[in-house]
Amino acid sequence: MRFCSECGAPVALRRPEGDTLDRHVCTACGEIHYRNPKVVVGAVCRWRDRVLLCRRAIEPRSGLWVVPAGYLETGETTEDGARREAFEEAGARIEIAGLLAIYNVVRIGQVQLFYGARLLDPDVVAGPETLELDLFEWGAIPWDQLAFPSVHWVLRRALEIKDDDGPHLPALGP
């Protein structure tokens, strides 16, 4: 951030009175611009004994596999966001069963919430951010071709509890 989004003047890093951290503060209007972590929402979507994975068509990690996930938008709940991402990336209509995991990925400023979900039908189709997709048997998951650590973590967690109806506490870390 270099300029104030409210008045267009340059910002400078300063510590506001009573604050414990430096912030981007406008040198003209004094507006304090906070930078906050973002929420990522996703879902492990099952159809019977298979799980939906999508191969990314976009960077980072284009060509590697993920579960549908993305940034939460203003105006939607975390569950809405997980359903939207499943639809955008895979044309998938899902029913959310429960919260599977919350991961803090501090280095990149993300709080990631993954839900367990059931596909309402197996007719899935790659969206614009997806090269291809498939419903994988658990034994066929391409563990060495997953795009991000949290995809590993959440699939491992889903695999652990796949035959147990639960309810399950959400995993709070890898």
Add this chain to the structure above:
Amino acid sequence: MRFCSECGAPVALRRPEGDTLDRHVCTACGEIHYRNPKVVVGAVCRWRDRVLLCRRAIEPRSGLWVVPAGYLETGETTEDGARREAFEEAGARIEIAGLLAIYNVVRIGQVQLFYGARLLDPDVVAGPETLELDLFEWGAIPWDQLAFPSVHWVLRRALEIKDDDGPHLPALGP
């Protein structure tokens, strides 16, 4: 948002190619500025059979009672953030027991995570954003003087399970 935080030129609401929503897009450099929900983290902090509440010294809802909570900062986990807020608002050192609730407060663009926690000692002291604080018996909680709906919800949830060791599934709504 009126100006681009990267180059200082005016922004306009436009729908980027392939997007489904209008975004603030820079009219000069083309930067797309997303607005994302924020994460609020807090804790219901117990000392034996009492619960810590703080009376707000700041707007909104100055003079009303809350559990320690605030915006998650970049560079910390959600648990770190809940511990920091308890320390900033009440000088409280806490041990987090588990995730108590996740609330989507869509209207104000917040995802709120509340933990259950134990005070490591009962020596609490009002921070600069707190008028006064106290350790309330459950029967003495000032239900009609709470600052926000989610404070109601999480205290009611904590009260429901207060004598049950758990583990408990986090509440996902009121």
